[in-house]
Amino acid sequence: MAKIHVSTTINGDAVEFLCEPEETLLDVLRDGLGLTGSKEGCSSGDCGACSVLLDGRLVCACLVMGAELGGCEVETIEAMAHGDVLHPLQSKFIEHAALQCGVCTPGILVAAKALLDKNPDPSETEVRYWLAGNLCRCTGYDKIVRAVLDAAADMRGS
């Protein structure tokens, strides 16, 4: 079977790759392009560890086919820090110890950033609902929610 040739934009860079029809966006990122920040937890849309933005929408990379990406824009966790300068969410996750093993963290950061871009002043309930598709087996969520709320406050300059 011929591989599919795809031209897309990832984290602002034009990228071309070849993929099999059964490869997901997550496979393409991790195995094809070496962007291993997005994690594979379940491969069934349940855990959110693979969260990325696709044309500005938060999606599970494990539920997108690589072949679908022609002409699309993908943003991954790798675009979050600028060099050594962390995004406020990343700093707050460290400050609040909002991670232990870290497998859920990239997905949660990408999802939380998508929330704050849309709603800079979310309530705790809004944060919890928005992140309901991001599972964490370590922290018990509380520190994650605190870190997101604190980062939001910081980013609003209050």
Add this chain to the structure above:
Amino acid sequence: MNDMRYEAPDTIDGAVALLAGGRGEVRALAGGTDLLVQLRAEMIAPELVVDLKRIPELRSIAAEDGGFRVGAAVSGAELGEHPGVKALWPGVVEAVELIGSTQIQGRASLGGNLCNASPAADSVPAMIAARAVARVAGPAGTREVPVEEIAIGPGKTSLAKGEIVVSVLLPARPARSGDAYLRFIPRTEMDIAVVGAGVSLTLDESGVCSAARVALGAVAALAMLVPEAAAALVGTTLDEAALERLAAAASGACRPIDDKRGTKEYRIKVAGVLARRAALIAAERAGRS
């Protein structure tokens, strides 16, 4: 699965021709939130997947005759951001918004929810209550199909080979109308409905219910319209006796299964409770004082 092909046509005719011409199992692809899970689990092994998301008619929402035509591949997130649809059919929009997480909402479509034909699909009872009509395109042309006639059993649809749902028309409605959808799940998010109930109704100037439609999900092999439940509301002010009759009719229509999420008896009971609560929300949205 090794020799699966992927195509992304940009016209309805292109998609129909590809799907009709496929030799083996063929599948349309919208948001992929059911399809990719089924591929991964090897529940399906299509020879051809036809991505519908590059077809403009499947991606747009347009006003039509006082209602809205929603493209079958429009995502839940896109639908939820449309103020017009939300104002006219809040119950349908709230049902779609219950599907999965934020991530799932970024992709999951009305057409996919309908064509996946799960008895527990959240948007389907709400669409049935709304008298929504699917526009189906296929090799033999286009036909208009009430949404309740798309699923014919768990995972099975009435669509012939090569047919796709292009859009769903959420029709115009009289003044003083409202709709609502409620589901019961064991958790607050990210679960499959134990029962879903959609109600759409219209009140006359004196607050008497002049028309109603009640539909239930997850309590039988198909989401279904329950005319007896609607009849219990018509001609009443949704007084206690009418609500009791509504709940009894809704419970009486259930033919549920037992599973880990709920027993038969439980589902039957909850169906009545949810139908009643959804009717009260719909009436409030219709302007009941």
